[in-house]
Amino acid sequence: AAPSISALARVFHALSDETRLGILARLTHGERCVCELTDELDAAQSRLSFHLKVLKEAGLVSDRREGRWMYYTLQQEVLAEAGVALGEWPQVGKKCC
Amino acid sequence: AAPSISALARVFHALSDETRLGILARLTHGERCVCELTDELDAAQSRLSFHLKVLKEAGLVSDRREGRWMYYTLQQEVLAEAGVALGEWPQVGKKCC
DNA sequence: TCAACATATCAACGAAAGTTGGTGCACAGT
DNA sequence: ACTGTGCACCAACTTTCGTTGATATGTTGA
Numbered sequence A, B: 001a002a003p004s005i006s007a008l009a010r011v012f013h014a015l016s017d018e019t020r021l022g023i024l025a026r027l028t029h030g031e032r033c034v035c036e037l038t039d040e041l042d043a044a045q046s047r048l049s050f051h052l053k054v055l056k057e058a059g060l061v062s063d064r065r066e067g068r069w070m071y072y073t074l075q076q077e078v079l080a081e082a083g084v085a086l087g088e089w090p091q092v093g094k095k096c097c
Numbered sequence C: 001t002c003a004a005c006a007t008a009t010c011a012a013c014g015a016a017a018g019t020t021g022g023t024g025c026a027c028a029g030t
Numbered sequence D: 001a002c003t004g005t006g007c008a009c010c011a012a013c014t015t016t017c018g019t020t021g022a023t024a025t026g027t028t029g030a
Helices: A005-014 A018-027 A034-042 A045-057 A077-085 A090-097 B005-014 B018-025 B035-039 B043-057 B075-085 B089-096
Strands: A061-066 A070-074 B062-064 B069-074
Touching: A005 A045, A005 A077, A005 B005, A005 B018, A005 B089, A018 A034, A018 A045, A018 A061, A018 A070, A018 B005, A018 B089, A034 A045, A034 A070, A045 A061, A045 A070, A077 A090, A077 B075, A077 B089, A090 B018, A090 B075, B005 B043, B005 B075, B018 B035, B018 B043, B018 B062, B018 B069, B035 B069, B043 B062, B043 B069, B075 B089
Parallel strands: none
Antiparallel strands: A061 A070, B062 B069
């Protein structure tokens, strides 16, 4: 299903911050817990927690609890879907107005 | 040339607003002047001027003066480039960290 | 049960983004 | 020249975003 305009806006907003793009780049190597990300990105825990929430609400990552750790995983399909929407933008535009 | 992380963040920020997505959708039908967009989107002129500036600075539109009108044109390649970056995100991630 | 740890969440703040109404500039038609 | 129009830009304001430090929740291991 093609994403709605407002869903697209939410995804792009999630992608509009360098910290979040950094997180998504790390997640291409596979699942990461928050503590690994704080190390790799040298960022405060509450700060990452905030950004991970934004990414999660946009559907770009999913999380999984394992013991005391929360593991975050990239949702590639959502990322790809947004990419396709850009590639097919002329059709998107014609459809919606 | 593949866009940098910060250039991507800037493009995605430009794409993160529904008003701007609306503008870009209209521009798929071809060049538009500001006054046509104010009609079609029912938005104040200064508001559109603001958003068009954001889009222009991100490289997503170009403008052209003709008499008293400013015509804005969609820059599809920039849009498509951002889309490709999302499709190839795994590579982007591996490259940058 | 207690201490240590991983994480989420909250409150407070500053910074950035978006909106609105107004002003000014450039061009067109008279 | 004068007037009207299309637009950019500015100032003031409101809203949203991102950061930080503190506190709360849940989990593990002693």
